[in-house]
Amino acid sequence: MENKQFEDVFEAKLAKNEMIEPKDWMPDNYRKHLIRQISQHAHSEIVGMLPEGNWITRAPSLRAKVVLLAKVQDEGGHGLYLYTAAETLGTGRDELLEALHTGKAKYSSIFNYPTLTWADIGAVGWLVDGAAIMNQVMLQRTSYGPYARAMVRICKEESFHQRQGYEIMCHLSFGTAEQKAMAQDALNRWWFPTMMMFGPPDSESPNSENALKWRIKRESNDQLRQRFVNQTVQQVEYLGLTVPDPKLKWNEEKKGYDFSEPNWVEFKNVISGNGPCNKERLAARNQAHKNGEWVRAAAQAFAKKRAQKIAA
Ligand code: BYC
Numbered sequence: 001m002e003n004k005q006f007e008d009v010f011e012a013k014l015a016k017n018e019m020i021e022p023k024d025w026m027p028d029n030y031r032k033h034l035i036r037q038i039s040q041h042a043h044s045e046i047v048g049m050l051p052e053g054n055w056i057t058r059a060p061s062l063r064a065k066v067v068l069l070a071k072v073q074d075e076g077g078h079g080l081y082l083y084t085a086a087e088t089l090g091t092g093r094d095e096l097l098e099a100l101h102t103g104k105a106k107y108s109s110i111f112n113y114p115t116l117t118w119a120d121i122g123a124v125g126w127l128v129d130g131a132a133i134m135n136q137v138m139l140q141r142t143s144y145g146p147y148a149r150a151m152v153r154i155c156k157e158e159s160f161h162q163r164q165g166y167e168i169m170c171h172l173s174f175g176t177a178e179q180k181a182m183a184q185d186a187l188n189r190w191w192f193p194t195m196m197m198f199g200p201p202d203s204e205s206p207n208s209e210n211a212l213k214w215r216i217k218r219e220s221n222d223q224l225r226q227r228f229v230n231q232t233v234q235q236v237e238y239l240g241l242t243v244p245d246p247k248l249k250w251n252e253e254k255k256g257y258d259f260s261e262p263n264w265v266e267f268k269n270v271i272s273g274n275g276p277c278n279k280e281r282l283a284a285r286n287q288a289h290k291n292g293e294w295v296r297a298a299a300q301a302f303a304k305k306r307a308q309k310i311a312a
Contacts, residue, residue, distance in 0.1 A: 014215055019145035022088040030214055033207065034144050035089050037216065039096045042082035043107035046100075047281050049075045051115040052124060060118060067164055068121065074157045081150040088146045101286050103273055110197050112275030119172050119179075119186035125165015127187075127194040127232070133158045134228045135198060143215040166235065173239040180240070187236065188244040192262040198225040200264065230256045 006025040013020060020026055049072050056072065059065035083093055099105035110128055115121060136158060139151040172183040199205055199221040211217040219227075229248075236243050247260040269275065 014143055017215075019148060020143050021145045029210065030216075031089050033210055033214070033216060034147065035086055035091050037207075037211075038082055038086040038089075038144075038147055039091070039099070040106050040108075042079045042086060042096070043100045043105055044111065045075045045079035045082060047107045047111045047285060048128075049079075050281055050284055051111055051113070051277075052121060055115060055118065055121050058118070059121075064168075071125070071161050071164055074161065078150075078154045078157070081154065082147075085144075085146040085150045097289065101282070101289060103282055106271055108197055109267060109270045109275065110193050111281060112270050112277045113189070113193050114277055116189075117182055117186065118168070119182040120190070122165050122168030122172060122183065123186035123190040125161050125163075126169050126235070127165070127190050128197070129158050129161040129165060130232060131194050131197045131228050133162060134224050134231075138218040138224075141215075141218060169239055169241075173241060183239065184241050187241050191244050195225055195228070195259075195262045196264075196267045196270075198222075198228070200267070201261070204264075226256050229259050233257055 007027065010020065010024070010026060010030075013024070020030075052068060052075075053072050056065060056068055059068050083096060086096060087093060096105070100107065110131075115124065133155060136151055136155050140148055140155055142148045142151065169183055169186075172179040174180075199208075202208055202220045202222045205221050208217065208220055212220065233243060233248065245260045247258065249258050250256075251258045270278070273279075
């Protein structure tokens, strides 16, 4: 077939809402776009284990510890599904990790903020996982099959994570005055960074046009951010806390809240590697990779021996 014919088949599949699979023909830019997004998503899951992982030893009860441990393990699993999905596009795991470890690849801005108190673990589960689900539900119907299928399982687990965080926020908000103040302080610090997770405003989002055209994303950054605010304000009210935004106001006409823009200068600074914890996060990932060197070597030696045995 001519290139044009391949392109027509690809476009027809998208128009019929059919999935594109690894062996199907796809435009180079579609492949590149997916590798960029899926690998950044995978890196986010793995780096996202760090701010929560440092609270496992300090969780306030055995139950809280077990639940947090399970959540952090889930994030590791999400990273693995996503790296595998990216590999089906013809890229190697080593190459992807190299890009993370050298600071070439991006990962979610949110994981460059510190978790200072136990209330932050509540806020991360509730707000960060809540924002992640808001974005990821649409990705279950993304046009690339392996990514869509990975997202189905990820979304199920993220829902549990959101409940885990909200439960912590409920305990603190309905606890002593000191606990409630901790919950409010965490909300104050995490609200705007969470809003940044959805990406820059649509008018400044260079990748959105192709993402929407190719059905990689089904909704825009601003649409998802608006939905997140509309849904989360009710949860804040239930907790008896206050959204740290004096401009937050219900707008009857648009049936949604008006709200302040996050600080986009801060966002650009964070995604350029200059956020509060960027250096610490990259150093931790590099160290973990180095510590795992003997495991990778042992697994490769085992696989080699097994192959030799089968061949013999
Ligand atoms: N952080 O054109 P745009 C999770 C970059 S949840 C860092 O709008 P796009 C988890 C963007 O990459 C978090 N970088 O891009 C939750 C682009 O730069 P490049 C992960 C960001 O791709 C709980 C540039 O800014 N979720 O993992 O259309 C616990 C222009 O942006 C961010 C996903 O990855 C950001 N917040 O939209 C543990 C979901 N925002 O690449 C783990 C899948 C933008 O051109 N990803 N940038 O150099 C997406 O839906 C989209 O990639 C984004 C960005 C909405 C993130």
